[in-house]
Amino acid sequence: MFKIKKKFDKPKPTILYNVIEDYSEFDAPGNVTVCAMTQQENLPGHAKVLSESYGVPLETMTKLLTEGGVYLYPQVGGILTRGLFxxxxxxxxxxxxQTWTLDLMQFAEAEQLSRARGIPLDEVAAMVFHRTLPEELTAKLDRKNLGLDYRTLDRSVAKGGDIKYIDFRKDWSPHFKRLCIMPDGRLVETGGLEEFAQLHGITPAQAKTLVEQGGTLEVNGEILACQIVNGQPAVARFTAKNYMKAKELAATKGLHLMDALSEVGYNDPAMMRSLVRKERNGGR
Known part of the structure; x- marks a missing residue:
């Protein structure tokens, strides 16, 4: 007698974005990833992800995505550590x-302008944010649907119609990919810290520390190096051989290990080819 195995469909992950444009190589604080969606907004899913990403209570985030407005982060131990969402x-x-965050400096500027001009904080927050964006991006924002040519878009994207929302993000999210240069020259995309941790065989906590603070992490004789450029993580993994070269270089030339790894990477043909491809892909 044969048993019929029932198939249990895994719940499909929420698709938040189908248009991604990367401006993370531009000067801070305008170094954002533009994450847009042409399909109808899944409000509960959208609110849940942004709530978790930005540390905003879910109920508050849902209200913000429904009505608009700003969320001021509370002080921690009497000290303000974050700006606003x-x-x-x-x-x-x-x-x-549109959603975005202001860092502490931008928030201070927005508060000062709001008081001085008697303009609501949410309006000033938009002014402060938009004037820091790259000119190329501000020009696109002035055009309908970011000036996209719908004839060239994937059919699944185009059939959604006009862009419904844009999240200007700076975090490492499961909902869009970032590139990592591997020792053999491959460019591997990962979305979110969990996937990044799995790729490199490290814990999510180690991944979080690395991409938020930068630095190096030894992994099975090899080394992961993360450099924070304009507040964005740029990651490469080096072979044990290249790691040894970098340590020798650091010792003989008195270099910081990160600088030595960069020099070794630039002299490695496979990694250089990856770097060129990464630049062509917009530096993600």
Missing amino acids: ACRIDPTGAVPK
Whole structure:
């Protein structure tokens, strides 16, 4: 007698974005990844992901994505450690919903302008944020649907119609990919810290520390190096042989290990080819 095995469909992950444009190589604080969606917003899923990403209570995030406004991060031990999260909704619907964060410096500027000019903080937050963005991006934001040519888009993206919302993000999210240069010259995409940790055989906690603080991490004789450029992590993994070369270089020339690894990487043909491809892909 044969047993019929039931198939249990795994719940499909929430697809938040189908248009991604990377501006992370631009000067901070305008170094953002533009994450947009042409399909109808999945409000519960969108709110859940942004709530977890930015440390905003879910109920508050849901309200922000519904009504617009700003969330001011509470002080920690009497000290303000983060700026604000903002969601802007055009009541006419002519402009897509937009979300972003302001760092402490931007937040201080926005507060000062708000008090000096008597303008609501949410309006000033938008002014402060948008004027720091790259010119190329601000020009696109002035055009409908970022100026995209829908004839060249994937059908699944184009059939969604106009862009419904744009999240300007700086984090390492499962909902868009970042590139890592591997020792054999491959460029491997990972989305989120969990996937990054699995790729390299490290713990999520180690991955979080590495991509947030930068530095190096030994992994089975090889080494992972992460350099924070304009607040964005750039990651490469080096073979044990190249790691040894870098340590020798650091010792003989008195270099910091990260500088020595960079020099070794630039002299490695496979890694250099990857670096060139990475630059062509927009530096993600």
